[in-house]
Amino acid sequence: MRVVRNVLIGFSFLLSIWLSPAQTTPVPSTNQQSRQWFQDARFGMFIHWGVYSVPADGEWVMQIKKIPVSEYEKYAPQFNPTEFNAAEIVALAKSAGMKYITITSKHHDGFAMFGTHQSKWNIVDATPYAKDPLKQLAEECRKQGIKLFFYYSQLDWHNPDYYPLGETGHSAGRPEGGDFDHYLDFMDAQLTELLTNYGDVAGIWFDGMWDKPKADWRLQRTYSLIHKLQPAALVGSNHHSAPFEGEDFQMFEKDLPGANTAGFNKAGVSQLPLETCETINGSWGYNANDHNFKSVPELIHYLVRAAGSNANFLLNVGPNSHGQVQAEAVERLHAVGEWMQKNGATIYGTRGGPISPRVWGVTTEKGSEVYVHILNWKDDYLAVPQVSGIKGARWFRSGEKADITPLNGGMLLKIPERQRDPVDTIVVLERGGS
Ligand code: H79
Numbered sequence: 001m002r003v004v005r006n007v008l009i010g011f012s013f014l015l016s017i018w019l020s021p022a023q024t025t026p027v028p029s030t031n032q033q034s035r036q037w038f039q040d041a042r043f044g045m046f047i048h049w050g051v052y053s054v055p056a057d058g059e060w061v062m063q064i065k066k067i068p069v070s071e072y073e074k075y076a077p078q079f080n081p082t083e084f085n086a087a088e089i090v091a092l093a094k095s096a097g098m099k100y101i102t103i104t105s106k107h108h109d110g111f112a113m114f115g116t117h118q119s120k121w122n123i124v125d126a127t128p129y130a131k132d133p134l135k136q137l138a139e140e141c142r143k144q145g146i147k148l149f150f151y152y153s154q155l156d157w158h159n160p161d162y163y164p165l166g167e168t169g170h171s172a173g174r175p176e177g178g179d180f181d182h183y184l185d186f187m188d189a190q191l192t193e194l195l196t197n198y199g200d201v202a203g204i205w206f207d208g209m210w211d212k213p214k215a216d217w218r219l220q221r222t223y224s225l226i227h228k229l230q231p232a233a234l235v236g237s238n239h240h241s242a243p244f245e246g247e248d249f250q251m252f253e254k255d256l257p258g259a260n261t262a263g264f265n266k267a268g269v270s271q272l273p274l275e276t277c278e279t280i281n282g283s284w285g286y287n288a289n290d291h292n293f294k295s296v297p298e299l300i301h302y303l304v305r306a307a308g309s310n311a312n313f314l315l316n317v318g319p320n321s322h323g324q325v326q327a328e329a330v331e332r333l334h335a336v337g338e339w340m341q342k343n344g345a346t347i348y349g350t351r352g353g354p355i356s357p358r359v360w361g362v363t364t365e366k367g368s369e370v371y372v373h374i375l376n377w378k379d380d381y382l383a384v385p386q387v388s389g390i391k392g393a394r395w396f397r398s399g400e401k402a403d404i405t406p407l408n409g410g411m412l413l414k415i416p417e418r419q420r421d422p423v424d425t426i427v428v429l430e431r432g433g434s
Contacts, residue, residue, distance in 0.1 A: 025245065025246075027248070028227075028231050030231045030232040031227070031231055031232055031233075031234070031248060033232070034202070034203070034232045034233070034234050034248070035234065035248060035249070035272075035273050037147075038100075038202075038203075038234060038249060038273050038275075038312065039273045039310075039312070039351065040348060040349045041099035041100055041147075041312060041348070042099070042303075042306075042307055042312050042313065042347050042348055042349075042350070043096070043097055043098045043099060043303060043312065043313050043315070043340070043347070043348075044093075044098050044099060044100040044101065044102055044149075044275075044312060044313070044314045044315070045092075045093040045096065045098045045100070045101045045102070045314070045315060045316075045317060045333075046101075046102050046103075046151075046277050046284075046314045046315060046316035046317070047089070047101060047102070047103040047104065047316070047317055047318075047319065048104050048107070048151075048284040048285045048286075048316055048317075048318045049103065049104055049113060049133075049285070049286075049318065049319045049323075050104055050106075050107050050109060050111050050113055050285065051072075051075045051076050051079050051109065051111045051123075051126075051127070052075070052107070052109060052111075052285045052286075053079070053081075053285060053286040053318070053319065053320050053321040054075040054078045054079050054321045055075060056286055056287060056288035056289075056320065056321065057287055057288070057289070058283045058284065058285045058286075058287045058290075059104075059107050059108070059109070059283075059284050059285030059318075060108070060285075061285075062108075062109050062157055062172065063108070063157065063168050063169065063171070066171035067171070067172075068171065068172055068173030069157070069158055069172050069173055069174060070173060072109065072158075072172075073121075073126075076111070076121075076126040076127050077126075077127065077128060078321070079123070079127040079128075079129060079321055080127060080128045080129045080321075080322075081129055081133070081319070081321060081322055081323030082129065082322065082323065083322040083323040083324050084133055084136075084319065084322075084323025084324075085323070086133065086136035086137045086139070086140040087140050087143075087144075089101075089137070089140075089317075089319070089325065090137070090140040090141055090143075090144045090146055091144065092317075092325065092330060092333055093146055093333075094144060094146060095333065095334055095337045096315075096333035096334070096336050096337040096340070097336065097337045097339075097340030097341065097344055098146070098315075099146065099147065099348075100146060100147040100148065100149060100202055101137070101141060101146055101147070101148050101149070102148075102149035102150070102151055102203075102205050102314055103134065103137060103148070103149075103150065103151060104151045104153075105134060105150040105151060105152050105190075105194055106151075106152055106153055106156075106190065107151075107153050107285070108153045108155045108156065108157050108168070108169075108207075108208055109157055109158060110153075110156040110157055110158025110159050110162075111123070111126075111158065112190065113133060113134055114132050114133075114134040114135070114193070114194065114198075115132040115135070116190050116193055117193065118186050118189045118190050118193070119159070119186070121158055121159075133323075134150070134194075134198060135197075135198065138198040138199050139199075142199060142200075147200075147202035148198070148201060148202055149201070149202045149203040149204065149205050149234075150194050150198075150201060150203075150204055150205065151205040151206075151207060152187075152190070152191065152194070152204055152205065152206055152207070153206075153207050153208040154187065154206055154207070154208045154209045154211075154217065154237075155168065155169070155207070155208025155209070155211040156183065156187075156208075157169040157172045157174075158172070159178075159183055159186060160174055160175050160177075160178045161178040161179050161180060161182045161183035161186065162178065162180070162183050163175075163177060163178030163179070163180060163183070164178075164180070164212075165212075166211035166212030166215070167210075167211050167212070168211055169211075180215065180216075181218075184217070184218050184221075184222070187222070188221070188222055188225055191204065191222065191225065191226060192225065192229065195226060195229040195230050195233065196229065200230065200232070201230055201233050202232075202233065202234060203233050203234030203235060203236065203248070203249070204226055204233060204234075204235055204236070205236055205237075205238070205251070206235070206236065206237035206238065206239070207237070207238040208238075209237055209238075209239040210238075210239050210240050210264070213239065213241070219244055219245075219246065220245065220246060223235050223245075223246030223247070224246065227246070234248040234249050234273075235247050235248050235249075236248060236249040236250065236251050236275070237251075238251050238253055240264045240265065240266065240267055241267050242267045242268060242270060243270050243272055247272065248272065248273070249272050249273040249274065249275055250267075250269070250270045250272045250273070250274055250275070251274070251275045251276065251277065251314075252265055252274070252275070252276045252277075252311070253265070253276075253277055254276075254277070254278055254279075255276060256276055256305055256306060256309045256311065256357070257269040257274050257276065257309045257310070257311050258309070273312070274309070274310055274311035274312065275311055275312040275313075275314055276306050276309075276311050276312070276313060276314070277313075277314040277315070277316060278302055278313070278314075278315060278316065279316045279318075280293055280294055280299070280315065280316060280317065280328070280329045280332060280333075281293045281294070281328070281329075283318060284316055284318055285318045286318040286319060286320045286321070286326075287318070288320075291328075293328045293329070293332065294332070296332055296335040296336060296339075296423075297422070297423045299315065299332060299336050300336055300339050300423055300424065301375050301423075301424070302315075303315075303336065303347065304347065304361075304362060304364075304373050304375060304424055305357060305362055305375070307347045307350055307352070307362070307364045308352055308353065308357050308361070308362020308363055308364055308373060309352055309357055309362065310351055310352030311352075315333075315336075317329045317333075339423065339424075342397070343396070343397075343424065343426065345366075345396075346364055346366075346371035346373065346396060346426055346428075347364065349366050350364035350365055350366045350371065351364065351365055351366070352364065352365075353365040353370050353371065353372075354370060354387045354388075355372070355384055355385050355387065359376060360374060360375065360376050360377040360382060361373045361374045361375040361376060361377065361424075362375070363387075368430065368431040368432075369428050369429065369430060369431065370387055370390075370428070370429040370431065371396065371426055371427070371428055371429075372384065372413070372426065372427040372428075372429060373424050373425075373426055374415065374424070374425040374426070374427070375423075375424055377415070377425075379415075380414065380415055380416075381412055381413065381414055381415065382412075382413045382415060383407055383410050383411070383412050383413075384410060384411050384413060385410050385411070386406075386409055386410050386411055387411065387429055387431075389431045389432055390404070390411075390429045390430065390431060390432075391430050391431065391432035392429075392430040393413075393427055393428065393429050393430065394427070394428050394430070395419045395425075395426070395427060395428075396426035396427065396428050397419075397421065397426065398418075398419060400419070402414075402419070402427050402428075403416075404427070404429070413427060
């Protein structure tokens, strides 16, 4: 029996390597430690902020409204975010229970939110603000103990060397011609600045490669550059494909791992650390007309379901052109933070639990404890699959013993009225020694 089991374990180990080409080369221990930290963190803040906050119609406004570069550039002199306060936004992330921030250093419009020397199309040189918010943010993150990732769009609607064009950018009124290799040099130079001038960077979050998936992006050269400059930095790319060699985590946009409500999440789930990102309303970049904010329980459920799917949750805010985060977002982040204060032990440092995600909820686990998160169940009894080695069970909030009995190869959990929580009723299954 044991031999069979070992063979099976060996086989699944081989299979897991085979399934995740990104892990075929040895990963240095500093990077392994970052991956552990990342998975333990479980909750981060995404910040979409750029010159698009001036038209206040989301970060795709240039593409959707067919604005040519020459017109779009006129937003820069109007971008003066004097209300931006790095200390406040880092404190906001912390109060929500978030452990890291991922901010757009450059989105598809090519506008750099940092003082780059590679182009004048940046917040220091092209706006009256003339300061580098990423510098301020990096400093505050260090002070307040939050890690900082930089989002970087490989797709660029502004740089004329981003040529030939891919799926997008056809209304930007750009020259016919350009040297893509030269563009990639520009990108590597900007990444070098980001990884040299801002202290320790937790990782680079690429996006936009899906615009021309068949192009030669010189990925290995860029990824090696990043890992050479900062070996602990995690590389991830939102290319909607299975991870490539040199990537350290896999992300999903607007879907839990394995789901595909967005339509483009067809890649399988790899063995790498996972992350899913979502908006608080329906927009990433500031959109003055989007008032469709998700409720606090919806946001908590997404966070819990992400953890139960073994993934981090990266929740977005889109500051306006003054640098302020919308009050509706602040309010919700505070409420999620209150929930995390009480229940964070069942999320932080956990991994997806032994029962895979269900319609009624999910499980997470840490050490000898399994946390059953009941998110969507109204009846007094819930039958769940057998979890091995369970010696006892208790209600997480009250600490009282939970009534869980064997049932035909599964387990039956009784949920008394007084143990119920309208958002998430949590049972702790206690595993004994072997
Ligand atoms: O930064 C935010 C968005 O602006 C960015 N990613 C998040 C984090 C994003 N860019 N595109 N998308 C999200 C949606 C992508 C849609 C696609 Fe397609 C469908 C890409 C490929 C197929 C649209 C249709 C673009 C090309 C064809």
